[in-house]
Amino acid sequence: MKKLVNDRERFLADMLDGLKLRDENIDIIEETVVVRKNRKESGVALVSGGGSGHEPAHAGYVAEGMLDAAVCGEVFTSPTPDKVLAAIKAVDNGDGVLLIIKNYSGDVMNFEMAQEMAQAEGHQVSSVIVRDDVAIDNKEQRRGVAGTVIVHKYAGYLSDQNTPLEEIVKKVKGMMESLYSIGMAIAPCLVPTTGEYGFDLDENEMEIGVGIHGEKGIYREQSETVDKIVGRLLDELFKHTDSSRLIVMVNGMGGTPESELSIVTNYVMKKLQEHDVTVSRLLVGDYMTALDMQGFSLTVLDEDQEVLDSLEAETGSKYFK
Amino acid sequence: MKKLVNDRERFLADMLDGLKLRDENIDIIEETVVVRKNRKESGVALVSGGGSGHEPAHAGYVAEGMLDAAVCGEVFTSPTPDKVLAAIKAVDNGDGVLLIIKNYSGDVMNFEMAQEMAQAEGHQVSSVIVRDDVAIDNKEQRRGVAGTVIVHKYAGYLSDQNTPLEEIVKKVKGMMESLYSIGMAIAPCLVPTTGEYGFDLDENEMEIGVGIHGEKGIYREQSETVDKIVGRLLDELFKHTDSSRLIVMVNGMGGTPESELSIVTNYVMKKLQEHDVTVSRLLVGDYMTALDMQGFSLTVLDEDQEVLDSLEAETGSKYFK
Numbered sequence: 033m034k035k036l037v038n039d040r041e042r043f044l045a046d047m048l049d050g051l052k053l054r055d056e057n058i059d060i061i062e063e064t065v066v067v068r069k070n071r072k073e074s075g076v077a078l079v080s081g082g083g084s085g086h087e088p089a090h091a092g093y094v095a096e097g098m099l100d101a102a103v104c105g106e107v108f109t110s111p112t113p114d115k116v117l118a119a120i121k122a123v124d125n126g127d128g129v130l131l132i133i134k135n136y137s138g139d140v141m142n143f144e145m146a147q148e149m150a151q152a153e154g155h156q157v158s159s160v161i162v163r164d165d166v167a168i169d170n171k172e173q174r175r176g177v178a179g180t181v182i183v184h185k186y187a188g189y190l191s192d193q194n195t196p197l198e199e200i201v202k203k204v205k206g207m208m209e210s211l212y213s214i215g216m217a218i219a220p221c222l223v224p225t226t227g228e229y230g231f232d233l234d235e236n237e238m239e240i241g242v243g244i245h246g247e248k249g250i251y252r253e254q255s256e257t258v259d260k261i262v263g264r265l266l267d268e269l270f271k272h273t274d275s276s277r278l279i280v281m282v283n284g285m286g287g288t289p290e291s292e293l294s295i296v297t298n299y300v301m302k303k304l305q306e307h308d309v310t311v312s313r314l315l316v317g318d319y320m321t322a323l324d325m326q327g328f329s330l331t332v333l334d335e336d337q338e339v340l341d342s343l344e345a346e347t348g349s350k351y352f353k
Numbered sequence: 354m355k356k357l358v359n360d361r362e363r364f365l366a367d368m369l370d371g372l373k374l375r376d377e378n379i380d381i382i383e384e385t386v387v388v389r390k391n392r393k394e395s396g397v398a399l400v401s402g403g404g405s406g407h408e409p410a411h412a413g414y415v416a417e418g419m420l421d422a423a424v425c426g427e428v429f430t431s432p433t434p435d436k437v438l439a440a441i442k443a444v445d446n447g448d449g450v451l452l453i454i455k456n457y458s459g460d461v462m463n464f465e466m467a468q469e470m471a472q473a474e475g476h477q478v479s480s481v482i483v484r485d486d487v488a489i490d491n492k493e494q495r496r497g498v499a500g501t502v503i504v505h506k507y508a509g510y511l512s513d514q515n516t517p518l519e520e521i522v523k524k525v526k527g528m529m530e531s532l533y534s535i536g537m538a539i540a541p542c543l544v545p546t547t548g549e550y551g552f553d554l555d556e557n558e559m560e561i562g563v564g565i566h567g568e569k570g571i572y573r574e575q576s577e578t579v580d581k582i583v584g585r586l587l588d589e590l591f592k593h594t595d596s597s598r599l600i601v602m603v604n605g606m607g608g609t610p611e612s613e614l615s616i617v618t619n620y621v622m623k624k625l626q627e628h629d630v631t632v633s634r635l636l637v638g639d640y641m642t643a644l645d646m647q648g649f650s651l652t653v654l655d656e657d658q659e660v661l662d663s664l665e666a667e668t669g670s671k672y673f674k
Binding site: 034035036037038039043046047048049050051053054084085087088092218219224235236238255257258259261286287288289290291292293294295296297298299301314316318321323324326327328350353 | 358369406408609619620642644674
């Protein structure tokens with residue numbers, strides 16, 4: 033198998049050991065829970081996480097201004113409730129804990145179970161579930177994808193402004209009302225723990241609406257030029273938003289080179305201009321990936337001054353640009 | 354061809370247009386020369402560049418604390434002397450210009466020709482040639498690879514300290530005496546302008562000593578676990594250095610996911626510890642890539658306080674972490 037790994041069984045452990053060497057501001061507790069070395073002494077603590085394979089999400093966002101802890105499951109596998117509970121207990125400073133959960137059944141089940149266990153132990157814990165992927169029609173079933181990173185940043189900012197837990201929940205839920213993402217892939221990821229590709233895609237095929245684990249999208253099509261691909265993704269997003277002022281994220285899927293992300297960005301901005309949409313903030317980079325999948329996703333969000341302020345606020349994360 | 358591009362002929366133009374949308378601090382002049390919007394009013398100006406396909410190098414390093422201009426050639430193709438000359442003239446503020454050239458015959462020829470032309474017009478211009486790739490035995494023929502980015506940062510710092518041109522040249526040359534890199538690939542890059550793979554590699558083969566355009570390495574071997582690969586690369590580097598205190602860069606080749614870069618880093622640090630080497634600064638990320646090639650390179654450099662200071666100095670580049 034062509035992967036830079038040592039031992040499939042140690043993928044997560046080796047990755048977290050390496051991450052700790054790369055970032056002197058984090059600690060790893062309970063083997064798979066990444067926390068800040070300097071814990072916050074006040075303010076709502078933010079805990080996120082989920083299966084691994086989406087790096088830099090979520091451990092890369094454990095930093096001042098963003099998350100307090102990331103609970104890391106095995107590749108594409110939810111972390112167990114006991115690990116989430118350990119994270120909550122490690123970061124709660126008395127001002128409460130917010131769990132930011134991507135909408136996958138395993139994540140929701142395990143994070144909510146931990147939430148109940150922590151509440152039973154006297155912790156004040158709330159949760160929000162991110163469902164930004166409009167590839168799924170049913171609103172309740174939508175997956176949480178790249179938009180989750182904007183939630184991390186916004187909630188981190190609110191926490192730093194000493195916003196109380198329930199107020200953060202309310203504001204984040206309001207913000208998520210207009211948060212929509214859609215992804216595409218031209219090449220699948222190779223899952224290191226199984227040695228299998230996430231899905232099959234013929235030479236010259238692309239998948240529109242793909243999930244960050246390689247879940248099936250809305251449809252499959254012959255590969256096209258970027259302007260047409262961008263047009264297809266925006267068509268899906270415009271089914272949900274008609275705002276003329278948007279915050280926009282162009283997210284690389286992990287194996288997409290920087291050069292192509294710039295080319296994609298160029299056509300995204302061109303097309304938005306054609307639609308008379310003003311982009312009040314543009315984010316481009318690998319924020320929420322699917323291992324080495326080649327492709328990208330677009331996330332849009334209604335312009336909002338507080339969200340814009342949150343995106344400009346300082347963070348210790350090297351991955352939020 | 355499975356690439357996120359619109360038109361092969363417009364790869365560079367579309368990429369630079371996108372880059373400009375991503376970075377409000379840059380301007381593009383003469384179509385392919387990236388300069389800072391706020392030019393430096395004093396201090397030696399730094400110009401680098403070369404063929405495209407190595408993003409974020411070099412345009413991503415046009416920022417406070419690093420480069421003043423990057424001259425971008427077509428993919429894997431040297432820029433022409435007139436573009437380099439335009440860059441020199443755009444950034445020279447009277448304190449002189451340093452050209453930082455990677456050692457490829459086209460780059461050396463075209464940058465040196467521009468240097469002579471600029472000198473004939475009265476500009477004070479010096480140049481340094483980076484030859485850090487020890488995959489080539491002959492010292493003069495060694496290619497310039499990821500170590501070039503450390504040169505950018507060090508020279509940028511020296512310039513910001515108001516170091517005169519010839520003193521920067523002397524210091525950079527001294528620093529390059531102990532700068533060594535070696536790369537490897539498990540999968541080649543797909544060159545968007547030709548639709549061809551940079552080289553052929555059988556399933557389960559890897560290339561040790563590969564160049565950043567997919568140039569042939571030292572040898573080809575069956576794919577191995579990361580600890581063994583890291584051992585092979587360090588063996589090559591230890592033929593050139595026996596320093597016990599090193600600055601170390603783990604550079605992703607463009608298509609290597611973050612998770613694997615962390616795993617590689619873990620084993621690099623383990624092996625260096627076994628060799629009683631202290632790492633005084635660790636840099637990990639995609640600094641100098643080869644489109645979507647999967648693999649990594651290691652760069653080592655003798656510990657030096659001034660170089661360390663330069664690596665910690667502020668920069669406006671989002672890509673130098």
